[in-house]
Amino acid sequence: MRRDNREKASTPLAGLAGRVRVLLDAVQADLLGRARKFLADNTTRVASWAEFKQVMADKRGFLVAGWCGEPDCEAKIKEETKATVRVIPLEGHARPGACVRCGRPSPQEVYFAQAY
Numbered sequence: 001m002r003r004d005n006r007e008k009a010s011t012p013l014a015g016l017a018g019r020v021r022v023l024l025d026a027v028q029a030d031l032l033g034r035a036r037k038f039l040a041d042n043t044t045r046v047a048s049w050a051e052f053k054q055v056m057a058d059k060r061g062f063l064v065a066g067w068c069g070e071p072d073c074e075a076k077i078k079e080e081t082k083a084t085v086r087v088i089p090l091e092g093h094a095r096p097g098a099c100v101r102c103g104r105p106s107p108q109e110v111y112f113a114q115a116y
């Protein structure tokens with residue numbers, strides 16, 4: 001029985017190793033696909049502070065927005081929304097712009113979320 005989707009199947013002992021390899025590949029692909037869909041469904045790119053506050057209050061999840069990198073600015077964001085910077089991508093996500101909270105230059109977008 002697969003523990004990820006509860007599907008049961010019988011397999012003869014002969015050829016079991018090959019069958020298990022195929023099933024493990026399928027389990028890996030299914031779990032990865034589910035995780036990617038969950039991440040995409042729960043990530044929202046916001047363009048303004050008003051939108052940031054609204055999405056954080058209504059939908060939550062991850063918010064992608066520009067951030068100036070200043071600790072005092074993050075403290076104000078946390079004070080107003082309980083959200084903090086969760087991920088600062090190291091590569092591939094550089095989208096320079098303005099900080100969603102204070103408008104100062106933002107070298108790249110970052111991921112915000114509430115802590116629980």
Ligand SMILES: [Zn+2]
Pocket residue numbers: 067068069070073074099100101102103104
């Ligand atoms: Zn800022």
